[in-house]
Amino acid sequence: MTATEDLIASAEAHSAHNYHPLPVVVASAEGAWMTDVEGRRYLDMLAGYSALNFGHGNQRLIEAAKEQLGRVTLTSRAFHHDRFAEFCARLARLCGKEMVLPMNTGAEAVETAVKTARKWGYRVKGVPEGRARIVVAANNFHGRTTTIVSFSTDPEARADYGPYTPGFDIVPFGDLGALRDAVTEDTVAVLIEPIQGEAGVLVPPPGYLQGVRELTRERGVLFVADEIQSGLGRTGRTFACEHEDVVPDVYLLGKALGGGVVPVSAVVADAEVLGVFRPGEHGSTFGGNPLACAVALEVVAMLETGEFQQRATELGEHLHAELGLLAGSGKVVAVRGRGLWAGVDIDPSHGTGREISEKLMERGVLVKDTHGSTIRIAPPLVISKEDLDWGLDQLRSVLG
CATH class of the missing domain: 3.40.640.10 (Type I PLP-dependent aspartate aminotransferase-like (Major domain))
Structure with missing residues (x-):
């Protein structure tokens, strides 16, 4: 049994089953990336349902916390x-x-x-x-x-x-x-x-x-x-x-x-x-x-400063333009959202939202499904355009 399998089995045995998480066990994270217990990296395209707008381990926030912890x-x-x-x-x-x-x-x-x-x-x-x-x-x-x-x-x-x-x-x-x-x-x-x-x-x-x-x-x-x-x-x-x-x-x-x-x-x-x-x-x-x-x-x-709002605007326009092309191809039924936030309805012929999320996880991208065929995309606002494009490339590959 791998370290991931062992930890998931222990969690299943000793915690209430009020969540159905993807089978990944995160051990560390920085910026828009998370690393699991076996050293594999994943692009976080969920950002803790917007709790991580400023990314994992943002140094300004960590330093503010450390300074206060000492007082x-x-x-x-x-x-x-x-x-x-x-x-x-x-x-x-x-x-x-x-x-x-x-x-x-x-x-x-x-x-x-x-x-x-x-x-x-x-x-x-x-x-x-x-x-x-x-x-x-x-x-x-x-x-x-x-x-x-x-x-x-x-x-x-x-x-x-x-x-x-x-x-x-x-x-x-x-x-x-x-x-x-x-x-x-x-x-x-x-x-x-x-x-x-x-x-x-x-x-x-x-x-x-x-x-x-x-x-x-x-x-x-x-x-x-x-x-x-x-x-x-x-x-x-x-x-x-x-x-x-x-x-x-x-x-x-x-x-x-x-x-x-x-x-x-x-x-x-x-x-x-x-x-x-x-x-x-x-x-x-x-x-x-x-x-x-x-x-x-x-x-x-x-x-x-307005810096993060501007990043969400610029990268969001790019995100929705790229997702719009997928919708035009018929692989995606609909795309909704604003800024760096999108709900993507997957054509059922390609699988459920959960199945698409699991396939993306296998390719190193973490999203989460909702209401059957929909996946939500909401990366940290600090994500680079290059990483965002890589994540979208993985979605294209999963959808064939």
């Missing part, structure tokens, strides 16, 4: 620490907002947004107690908590976890008419992903986000944009909403905010929204800890 890593919010104020101020400025509520994971940010919207609805909008409702989109993916899966339409994510949390109305993604019909006097928020990642990198029709913004403003409802996967440079802009010149009331951030080093998430909004909280009403032991703030501050500094 203080955790205080809890029982005390102030010397990185917190700067982190909140810089992130708020990046978002064009006034306040930040830091958490750890993306799901925690979404849960916090649900609580924020409901509390805002009762205290500011004047919705009668217990009647607040939030409109969400079908095929969404916002996390895995009990409340979040209550408004999922994915049977795998939702089945067997009831009873489900009430208070959510589901409408088709991209359908402004359905959204308008769903908003009532009790609606406190519209919660959507500007681009639906897990669903297969679904980009809404032109004007949709602008329509959501206009409708929510007109009806006195919060527009909450889940930019956890789409934000922080991935699409060629700091936020995917910027492609339609839209500024939501609330940004939800995560994944890349932690630089692939530590989990960091945040809810970012103006004081009218986040000002509804009082001490003791919401919290997190690790939320906004010194180590997280130090790393996230460096992430914000890197984004402030």
